[in-house]
Amino acid sequence: MTLSPYWLRDNCPCTGCRDPRNGQKLFQIGELPDHLSCTEQVEQDGVLHVVWSDGHRSSYPLGWLAEQGEGDGRTEQGKRLWEAAEFGRGIPEADWAAYLADPAERAAVLGAVRHLGFAVLRGVPGEERQVLAVARSFGYVRETNYGELFDVRIEPDPNNLAFTSAAIAPHTDNPYRDPVPTLQLLHCLRNDATGGDSGLVDGFRAADLLRTEHPEDFATLTATPVPFVFRDRRTELLAERPLIGTDPLGRIREVRFNNRSIGTLRLPPAELDAFYAAYRRFAAITLRPELQLTFRLGHGDCLVFDNTRLLHARTAFEQDGHRHLQGCYADLDSLASTLAVLHRQTAALDTLEQLFEGEGAAEYLGEEVTMAQHMLQAGALAEAAGAPAHLVAAALLHDVGHFDGTGLELMQGRDNRHSHTGAEWLGRWFGPEVTEPVRLHVAAKRYLCAVEPGYRERLSEASEYTLQVQGGPMDEAQAARFAALPGAEDAVAVRRWDEQAKEADAPTPPFAHFRPLLAELMR
């Protein structure tokens, strides 16, 4: 296998090279010696073991070596480009209540923004400032000179065409900002005027069409920094960026299109002629009927869209009614992070479910129940006792450290499978209110046997055996120290359910019963 040595070493997943909590590297690239090479390379059981010329040892799963980069999903490569007909059966939308309650619904909405560039949330409470709550459900509000939020309605002395009743052609917002706000939200509080429909155009699709039909125009627009300007009494913004931004590999990554705020380009006349010809052809493409997706926002609807990709528009409206939107800006990076964490949490729950159904069927240390039965019983006992969600979860998951499989997905080139206990593994998904009772549930047995007369006598035979292995009952000082630990009381509660959850053939709910509770705790 031919591998680039510095690349391979830079990706060493050992805990000396990477912080297992966040995957951050613990060495500087310049600290690696010159002329670094592998002195030994052995493949065994799906793992490549390497000994380096400086003596360091690394191990890489072969699966990781074969992985492909997925990109950050921000260029055209990570998108589905569209024209309006794509949405003949409806636009991506979800109910706000379902979005809040259901991780799958949340992932679908955020995934639509990421891949299609937009989604509409219906039934968002039609109250002022709610748009901020929508933004904060996946990220952070980006404040601008228009405020933390802005009202889109007719204003007596508008500093922007948005605040009139005029039609607005497809455009992106704030091109004079750098960094430009990458997401925009528009929440409709009222829309009972004639007109005032919303329009969206896929700017990546428009740029893609320009590239196909007039490659020289595409080249001109990607190569020409254009000044965008905005000024009023308190503001003087200027950003110089191309209308079509590409990454170093030439992939479309950002479209800035706002006729109103293009400033004065300074180039030789022939280059200006070429730019304006390309600009006018691009503008004409953005206005093609087949690219115009038009829909109407009603009371409570909130449109979320990618301001680096989609152009948005509105039709003019009569003053026979009122139209009032509240908008704010936010950023795509946090939205993508929220989406990735949702996917990761779903994958973790899938892994747990598989563990309960697979390894969990194995014998549980000499008890008359399987591991899965034992843990499901413990969770059910906690639930029946009216315990709070975090204790139900701790009871359900308290023995997860017994599963071999919990280490499996930790690898991926950034973790060591054997250095993590069950609690530490759970710490990737749950807070200390869940992990600490799990971490302390063995100590809790030693504590209870010390302080509660008759407790030890009630242990199962297997549990009495492991008590010896674990150090026997605590002495007085140990018990006092234990009782002072955060989570000790919860650990004791979990421990009591643990002892009781060893009844052969007791009926238990399936793992799926606990998924919503676990999903909620993961947030």
Place this chain on the structure above:
Amino acid sequence: MTLSPYWLRDNCPCTGCRDPRNGQKLFQIGELPDHLSCTEQVEQDGVLHVVWSDGHRSSYPLGWLAEQGEGDGRTEQGKRLWEAAEFGRGIPEADWAAYLADPAERAAVLGAVRHLGFAVLRGVPGEERQVLAVARSFGYVRETNYGELFDVRIEPDPNNLAFTSAAIAPHTDNPYRDPVPTLQLLHCLRNDATGGDSGLVDGFRAADLLRTEHPEDFATLTATPVPFVFRDRRTELLAERPLIGTDPLGRIREVRFNNRSIGTLRLPPAELDAFYAAYRRFAAITLRPELQLTFRLGHGDCLVFDNTRLLHARTAFEQDGHRHLQGCYADLDSLASTLAVLHRQTAALDTLEQLFEGEGAAEYLGEEVTMAQHMLQAGALAEAAGAPAHLVAAALLHDVGHFDGTGLELMQGRDNRHSHTGAEWLGRWFGPEVTEPVRLHVAAKRYLCAVEPGYRERLSEASEYTLQVQGGPMDEAQAARFAALPGAEDAVAVRRWDEQAKEADAPTPPFAHFRPLLAELMR
């Protein structure tokens, strides 16, 4: 003169083509006819008059035609690149109180951040959350997964190396965000441990050195998108960007350098070798002693720096004392806007001062004082009466509409010089509390003559004459309408000073006396 027709027309400054309030264009580029041409071009008195093939007429000052683009100041072109020796006599710094009080000091600090990449504010109150006040003095806080602000001190379970006592090599922050926060602020609350000094490296200078010494490495780093990653329980960020970002003209625009969070690059082995060789050479340049600017932040110091350009570092510290910084992120665009507005305000005050000293020396409509004497007297009378700042300003500036010069700087291709009254011109700099009394001070005379017995008799001869021209005293209905206007009361106050301010040879303070008051009102 050979000019590009669509370019020229797109920049037509007439009020039909541009909103005079904010310079935004009022037409779509696609609305211009095909085959647009100039049918007539005449230069007269420094202005180019054009008649277009569609009948539209435009006028452009020749000075505007000759202007050069200045760029947005974000690439290397707009910067002064440096090595540490540049600051042998000290780093750019200012006292917080002076920064708040003096626009020139404020402009100097923001200008240093823009051109050198950093500045230090001394004497910021050493209290928690003050760093947010510093950010808000020129822009908006960018919230991230680290919070609205973050504490840089030793934490028991750090999710980032920053929150330990370890040394940190020069790096930029949050490269895994896109958009990356373009500014960082670090406010020192306590620093009495041994060690813990701060370091800065000009990343643009380092990139510039790489380009000179190893052009092929520079080309590799600008052409290779690199994945930067960060993950913890609630976060999974990924941005794919080159280490050295250039604009379409090849100018250095952004440096991302953070060894800890470079993810796994996926390329053929030969390309990985080339990338890692270039990356290691660039890393070595960032560590050259002559590039390391080192200084110490003490209690109350706040460092503001460009996170797209400067790498920041800190030395390790002993736990023999405490080190506690509070940091937050913000963005360069708003900082640049604040700086531009400061410059614009200074220029406006300079213009006013010149008008008072130039045209202001002219006779004032038959009175025994010059225009400047009259206005300075009015301002001084208001001040002596203990009037609030906005009324002193209104009294001082009430006749500014008489100056021809007030229209002069409005042009610059975006405004019409003859369509603005004095109040409207002042509206570019001052709020309605200043402009409305100015706008109404003539009406106030007609009002006072109507409602106050004996007022008319006290008018000067010239003022009695102009009263006739202006429509004479108001009738009852007019007076009632006037009294109901916002600012009417203030306009009456200004008017009284106006009448009194016609005393030949009365001593008055110079215009400069009023500058700080005007500057404060402009904020």
